[in-house]
Amino acid sequence: MKEYNPLELEPKWQDYWEKNEFHRTGSDPQKDKYYVLEMFPYPSGKLHMGHMRVYSIGDVLARFLKMKGFNVLHPMGWDAFGLPAENAARQRGADPSAWTASNIAAMKEQQKALGLSYDWDREVTTCQPDYYRWNQWLFLLFYKHGLAYKKKSPVNWCPSCGTVLANEQVVNGGCWRCGSEVTSRELEQWFLRITDYADRLLEDLSLLEGWPHRVRIMQENWIGRSYGTDITFKVKDMDEDLTVFTTRPDTLFGVTYMVLAPEHPLVEKLIAGKPQEEEIKKFIREMKRESELARTSAETEKIGLFTGGTAINPINGEEFPILVGNYVLMSYGTGAVMGVPAHDQRDFMLAQRYNIPIRVVVNSPEQDLTAAPLAEAYEGSGRLVNSGEFNGMDNIKAGEAITKWLEEKGRGGYRVRYRLRDWLISRQRYWGTPIPIIYCPKCGALPVPEDDLPILLPLGIDLAESQQSPLVEHREFFETTCPGCGGKARRETDTMDTFFCSSWYYLRYADPHQDKLPFSREKADYWLPVDQYIGGIEHAVLHLLYSRFFTKFLKDHGLVDAAEPFQRLLAQGMVYKDGAKMSKSKGNVVSPDEIIERFGADTGRLFILFAAPPEKDLDWNDQGVEGCHRFLRRVWRLFQQCMPLFSIPKSAGNSAKGIFTGLGAEAEKLQRTLHETIKRVTIDIEERFNFNTAISAIMELVNAFFAYFNEVKEKDSSDTAPFLTDALEKLLMVLAPFAPHITEELWHLSGHRDTSIHAQPWPAFNTEVLKVDEVEIVFQVNGKVRGRLQVPTDSSEEELLEIAKGHEKVRAYLEGKTIIKTITVPGKLVNIVVR
RNA sequence: GCGGGCGUGGCGGAAUUGGCAGACGCGCAGGAUUUAGGAUCCUGUGGGGAGACUCGUGGGGGUUCAAAUCCCCCCGCCCGCACCA
Secondary structure (H helix, E strand, C coil), X not given: CCCCCHHHHHHXXXXXXXXXXXXXCCCCCCCCEEEEEECCCCCCXXXXXXXXXXXXXXXXXXXXXXXXXXXXXXXXXXCCCCHHHHHHXXXXXXXXXXXXXXXXXXXXXXXXXXXXXXXXXXXXXXXCHHHXXXXXXXXXXXXXXXXXXXEEEEEEEECCCCEEECHHHEECCEECCCCCECEEEEEEEEEECHHHHHHHHHHHXXXXXXXXXXHHHHHHHHHCCEEEEEEEEEECCCCCEEEEEECCHHHHHHCCEEEECCCCXXXXXHHCCCCCHHHHHHHHHHHHHCCHHHHHCCCCCCCEEEEEEEEECCCCCCEEEEEEECCCCCCCCCCEEEECHHHCHHHHHHHHHHCCCCCCXXXXXXXXXXXXXXXXXXXXXXXXXXXXXXXXXXXXHHHHHHHHHHHHHXXXXXXXXXXXXXXXXXXXXXXXXXXXXXXXXXXXXXXXXHHHCCCCCCCCCCCCCCCCCHHHHCHHHHEEECCCCCCEEEECCCEECHHHHHCCHXXXXXXXXXXXXXXXXXXXXXXXXXXXXXXXXXXXXXHXXXXXXXXXXXXXXXXXXXXXXXXXXXXXXXXXXXXXECCHHHCCCCCHHHXXXXXXXXXXXXXXXXXXXXXXXXXXXXXXHHHHHXXXXXXXXXXXXXXXXXXXCXXXXXXXXXXXXXXXXXXXXXXXXXXXXXXXXXXXXXXXXCHHHHHHHHHHHHHHHHHHHHHCCCCCCCCCHHHHHHHHHHHHHHHCCCCHHHHHHHHHHCCCCCCCHHHCCCCCCCHHHHCCCEEEEEEEECCEEEEEEEEECCCCHHHHHHHHHHCHHHHHHHCCCCEEEEEEECCCEEEEEEC
């Protein structure tokens, strides 16, 4: 037998699996289905360690579940539209389409070199017309149901990417992709009405028990539902109403001013012809220029300028000034807030600054707040004062009573508001799905008829010339006829956000060659939901929220039955080295290629799974990799030593149901370790997702084999050969999902010429074997360990106690003391409490 | 500020239900083998102590026969949200 040479044997088995179509999706009607999915990558051209980690996790699951007897769907594809292809085109004169295709080829090569068990027959590539035509089809479905609409509004603009961004794609005031500071622009853009689904997206989070808690919390925060009251004020001397949203209707009598967002439509009317008109216009212009980050930072000082307008409190007819302020956001609530300085700290600070009256209307039960000027706002609960007929009421009850009063007078009522805003999906870019809309000078905006799909993205375009999307200047693309009147018309030249593509790709995998629909209902219903989704936490409120929205929308329109797309979610941790994220600038990058070349894919996979549990961050350690390589070589050597065993003819032997009887004590022990290992590995993979402990269990088994052979010198004894070869095969089986190549090689070398180890049924453990005659019991006195002893497993509590009392060390501690209590835990310990 | 998470040897990490803290791996030390190195194998490896023992899971307190695990307070680190009315 040769030395372990992964470079030679890994490609050999990869070819073997491919030729035998070993990774085809199962379709046995007798079996249950299991859908394992890793987030598909952007085809940057190179795999990094993060990819290697997420794919290794998914591959272990897929291979394990296949051995467990499931029909497994384990697909891979490419999130292939997006800006980097365009940038490469501009910088290097590459063609985005060709650039993307060659990147895909390179990454696919690397994935194959990792031995990943994807069904490439189901590969999905979003930049190909057979995929993106269904983006267009789905867009039209949204449009038909009024969920896709065009609106002029202030939007987030990334100057570096030259396009607008959705709110979810603005991170700390910067672009999620390039980090440039995002500015505000007033543009007409396409939106998807995700806010219609806000309630369901929030409520159904409770169905997602298999999701990490923090991801659910993040989505909950992002949706940001709050219950409150709308209150409509009259504007003095004008025929205008002004509505605010508040969560504290109980403080209505404490209102001493009102603040509008600079973009609020009423501002212009209020200042028209007033002395402060120019000053306020200048302020508004400044605000519009400032980034949202600067404007909404908690550190930014609150500014409130008097507009000259006066509002009237509906509840008591009181009049107070209307201000315009930097801290009020047009995009939340009504873009107007009532100022209650006594009971809101922000309002308090503004009131102090501008000498606005501060009136207490909720009194603290601890201290009379009306006695002296407040030092800060009182945001707690209490009873109402200075509030007319509501005086003396508990403030929660008063809030309800005041809302009821407003409802009766037609001046307000309960209202639910969300932080979530509609999803802006149009992008001023070339490399994306064209939005299927036509603008006709006569008929307006019309959807492209379904039969005309797909609207193809023109290829072979020179991008180097223009700064803007070349579609805007590409006559052959935008010139068209109106589907309504047949006259000359212009196509929409914006393309879709790439998150549109990734919001439903998991459905396409169920039916990837379907050409009548995005996917057939039957196939989608068989495979959906994804049983286990694996990916990075960075998509907590982007991709994962959008996909949930899509699935709910598709369910509502009868395309799929699933209410949620992803049953369980595993957010894998990041890969670090030397305490820092791997990055070119830090020079601490280790590439998967490098590892494959030096140690082989099996070693790399094993290390990345062994170094930390999947959801935790992982610190790359070269010596740790070597340790894993050493382990595989040890496995190899074990088989090398044992090869003669496999040539001993197999008699029926003394085994029944995989249990061997009549073995010597050493072999008996090894058999027990084997079954313990099978049990631990099974539970660790399928219940706990702790691959690190599964691998450590396998290492212990290998150590046990060596210990056995150290103890028993006759390695080729024909008595134990049937047991040993069976045990060695089972060792290979439990190791197979982690290290698929070496196990396949050893499987074949040990005589299985016509089968693959990955097609073997997962070994079962036998509880009979796990039973032991003797177990070690710990003896404690006053909770401290004073001795331990092997005792028969079936010892009664009384017997255990007697043995404990008879133990030499224990006896010494009992000397001259009174036993006041004893605790016996069978199979574990005896604790004697003395005084 | 609000919300969530984490804190265990020199290092990565185990400890599944409150029941032997430190599995497994790395590193380190000693030994075997080897011309040598490497590789491999064996042994040891939380701190203190010659030892009986004793201390020990960020710190302090509590519940319990028994706490890394449960409760309270504090410290540190990480993540998310952050003027959301």
